[in-house]
Amino acid sequence: MGLPKSHRLRDRGDYRAVYAQGIRRYSPHLTLFALAYRETKSTDSTPASSFGISISKKVSKKAVVRNRIKRQIKGVIRSHLQEIKAGWQIVIVVRPKAIECKYEHFLRELEELLKQAKIINGY
RNA sequence: AGAGUUGGCGAGGUGGUUGCAGAUUUGUCCUAGAGGCAGAUUUGAGGAAAGUCCGGACUCCCGAAAGACCAUACUUGCUGGAUAAUUCCCAGUGCGAGCGAUCGCGAGGAUAGUGCCACAGAAAAAUACCGCCUUUUCAAUGAGCAAUAAACAGCAACAACUGAUAAUUGAUUAGGUAAGGGUGCAAAGGUGCGGUAAGAGCGCACCAGCAGUAUCGAGAGGUGCUGGCUCGGUAAACCCCAGUAGGGAGCAAGGUCGAAGGGAUUAGGGUUGGUCUUUUUCCCAUCCCGACCAAGGAGAACCGCAUGAGGUGUUUGGUAACAAGCAUCCUAGAUAGAUAACUACCCUCGGAUUAUAAAUCACGAUAAUCUGAGAACAGAAUCCGGCUUACGUUUCAACUCUCUUG
RNA sequence: GGGUCAUUAGCUCAACUGGAUAGAGCAACGCCCUUCUAAGGCGUAGGUUUCAGGUUCGAGUCCUGAAUGGCCUG
Helix, strand or coil, rough: CCCHHEEEEECCHHHHHHHCCCCCEEEEEEEEEEEEECCCCCCCCCCCCCCEECCCCCCCHHHHHHHHHHHHHHHHHCCCCCCCCEEEEEEEEEEEHHHHHCCCHHHHHHHHHHHHHCCECCC
16 A cells, blocks of 8 residues: 655655654654654645655564565555645654554554644644 | 375465556646646566576677687586586486385596695505514523533444434524504405415405406496406595686666767777787777757666567477477566555365264264364566575375285 | 675684694683772683584585675665
């Protein structure tokens, strides 16, 4: 369950900026870094929020496992895309304990994290 | 029925909803682009995609192409075949393991040369410690009449002659020997008989090895005969022989995205680890002709990038690997890296209950209902051929051994 | 993705050309010294040489395969 390209974080520099300047929120299996987009240049519309997922080989040696976790997280993000405010750059880091998690766990934890960071509308 | 060997198929299927990527296509927007947005159709991981252990294709660099010799590299190393190529594959030979089906093998040369074989042992490749035998000299021993023979005995007596050119032991000189001893992973072909001073392939028989020869085979080799007897192991030590190879880097190769080059000449220069030969005219060189300011922008952009030593079926040739012909199919192309979540039906397997035939019971069979599971190893990254490793369940074929029944 | 190197005691490293019982420093433990500690001295234990095969009389060393870890590369 991939994300549209406009919602992906693709630049190395973007990642570095988010790690360095963003806010952080933690949960047992995930870490969330988020940086509000610096707008005010000229413009009309704030760009859509973009996401990146980082998962290290320490979580699992197997590419199959890592890729599945990424897909599941992307799936969760996709299902919340309507509610998420625009103008954020967000990186989600998966922590080693997450191997045992299933789809519903990611769903709940990510909701919680987004609420804490006040990125989701209507909460 | 049990135990086993070898090889193969397969890696659940068909859909739906929400989404991602590619291709084709429709509409629409403007900044008019291989653009954005929305929709439709369709396609979307593996047998190992993995490890990166080999072999190639492809690309660039060392100007290019071809060749000779040398060097270098290669664990390439029984024979023949097959392939684009290989260390893979096929068929065979030899050796080894197994009752067998079958499996394994780095399987050239130690008689080209050099090295190494610790400790032990006399000696680790051609030596001699103990030992055995012959011999020189000396000494001792005791038997003996007598061993430095001026003696003694035999004969009636004396001389002559004869008896003693002997034996054993120790040391010593000169040799012979490799049977035996002990050491060791390994000791100079093995066992037996003869033979000899003692011994020894010194001779003979059998066995093993080597050489020669005959014969069979395409060959590795097989079989037979003859011969003299003989030569340790190690080449995954250097090496020798044979064979193969231009070297190096790797798709993160390499190329494109405005901007200059073209033509002629051959007298000269430039060549991959070295030397050299031939061809070319690639670059330099020389000469001639020609061009001149103009917008966008260099991004993990685009090409390379998927029609290929391709797949499937079939026919022919071949024991086979494989080759050739014909027909047919097009089947991933991402780049912070595309496959997930939920669900319907079918199928397969497991469990439970009930029923049926049968029945003393049990096991088992069939059907229905309910319920559970569909998993293991694992994710394309330029592409192919192999190898190796990982891998749950089910299943098919051929063959072997043992037991039981007939 | 591609290339390349390494693995020996808890840690850092030795062990030559294959030869025996694999060493050294630090750390650990015990004793001495000191009022006590540190330093110092003496001693002790600790090894499947990453794993599995092979060659060899003999392997940490040579060969093959596997595992793990590092480094380089736009």
